[in-house]
Amino acid sequence: MRIAVVGATGEVGRMMVKVLEEYGIEPSELRLYASRRSAGTKLIFQDREITVSELTEEAMKDGFDYALFSAGADVSKHFAPIAASHGTIVIDNSSAFRLVEGIPLVVPEINGYLVDDYRGIIANPNCSTIQMVLSLYTVHREFEIRRIVVSTYQAVSGAGRKAIDELQKQMEGSDEHSIFPQKIHLNVIPQIGSFDETGFSTEELKMINETRKILNDPSIDVVPTTVRVPVLYGHSEAVYVETKKPFESYQQLRETIERAEDVKIVDDFVTPLEVAGSDIVYVSRIRVLDENRFVFWNVADNIRVGAATNAVRILKRSLGGAT
Ligand SMILES: NC(=O)c1ccc[n+]([C@@H]2O[C@H](COP(=O)([O-])OP(=O)(O)OC[C@H]3O[C@@H](n4cnc5c(N)ncnc54)[C@H](OP(=O)(O)O)[C@@H]3O)[C@@H](O)[C@H]2O)c1
Incomplete structure (x- = not known):
């Protein structure tokens, strides 16, 4: 399973990386993205050092299994549809898609069934x-x-x-x-x-x-x-x-x-x-x-219940695991 975290150097993004590890998600590859400002930053996941890359359209065409977005609504509006159109299930923490009809707005304990067999963009609600x-x-x-x-x-x-x-x-x-x-x-x-x-x-x-x-x-x-x-x-x-x-x-x-x-x-x-x-x-x-x-x-x-943990619980539910 290949996972991308977009906005990985932010408050929520860093916590997403931590919670992925805590919840025992074992991606074969974890890619981390942020703006050019913090490209090159190194973050730790499961004792491995991962270098943050600059977010680009090319990168989002890479066909991940999941991309966890947490870099603001403008970034999500531009890059999440590119990722989704290349087969990636996007779990988006911004407000960009939350009220769009047809996009599930998910708190797994309440309406997690919405992500079963669903592919595309999933919205993570406001904290x-x-x-x-x-x-x-x-x-x-x-x-x-x-x-x-x-x-x-x-x-x-x-x-x-x-x-x-x-x-x-x-x-x-x-x-x-x-x-x-x-x-x-x-x-x-x-x-x-x-x-x-x-x-x-x-x-x-x-x-x-x-x-x-x-x-x-x-x-x-x-x-x-x-x-x-x-x-x-x-x-x-x-x-x-x-x-x-x-x-x-x-x-x-x-x-x-x-x-x-x-x-x-x-x-x-x-x-x-x-x-x-x-x-x-x-x-x-x-x-x-x-x-x-x-x-x-x-x-x-x-940062956890209101953002990172909810996103990882969505990912787990989408994988077929319990929340
Ligand atoms: N904080 C919360 O409690 C919370 C809760 C729910 C939802 N959210 C939502 O989550 C998102 C991030 O919040 P945050 O609190 O983590 O913010 P933050 O600490 O300011 O972090 C923002 C992240 O987005 C990246 N970023 C900004 N502009 C970018 C660009 N043009 N291209 C690529 N990456 C870019 C930043 O990278 P650099 O390091 O390169 O600047 C950083 O990794 C927002 O949409 C926010 O509304 C936050």
Whole structure:
């Protein structure tokens, strides 16, 4: 099996290489690509040193079994169709194809069946959406979600390596910012992406539209406010949910959430510092308001659960393995 990772030197790409190794994927060949800037960089996979190459159209015509893309939407829009047209199954971490009809938007625990016997481009959802739908898909199956009101507390790593550098420089005294619209150190910023004419940010629109596509229900009302916080790794979310069908008790609701794969309920509460490196979504502080309404707190490693691990789980499912 030949695998390519595009954007291999980025926050997500480096983690993809690590997670491929951790999940026991044994490619006969692993090729790593980035821009010309970091061609020549050496990364380690299974004790082997692999040199990063510059991404080119020629390289994408090479017919890989899988290509994991994580180099931004523009790169994906240009290069992923070239790879796919040469027989490669593309797992794309960018927003380029997520809402395109016919392209599966996959969280393997929820709708992994979409990639069985599928060839072409598969979209990996937005990080905040993945951890939210993982903690809610069993609730939706049992009680049909009517409305979700969510506030996010998103780590700077969600904006890539340069964003982490920006926070770290500010922690050392710098006042400069170019990645975030304001200084993020000792601050919170209620803007992720750009605002459209309705006032919602692109990150909020992703949460609205991708939740509906993954849960296969365009009627779900999703009302997000996405906020960047000065945390390095781990997104948190405060989530309010209304269901159409009533649940009988806190216990029944809790057991329903517990049935979700790769989700764990914690009795106290969990913070982002504790989840870095984990592939689990942690749910805590479940509070029942009445038989149709509850609130909870969830936390997950955005680079793993929200990106790299989800991509590798898609690859495993596509290979015919369990998630
Ligand atoms: N961070 C997250 O939590 C997260 C979660 C879900 C999805 N994503 C998505 O994943 C993608 C990457 O995010 P990231 O956080 O890993 O960003 P990042 O740390 O900034 O890394 C970007 C990667 O893309 C490469 N790249 C940039 N322009 C390129 C070009 N023209 N040709 C080839 N390679 C190019 C970079 O290579 P150089 O080293 O050469 O610059 C680097 O390897 C984005 O689409 C992002 O929206 C990120």
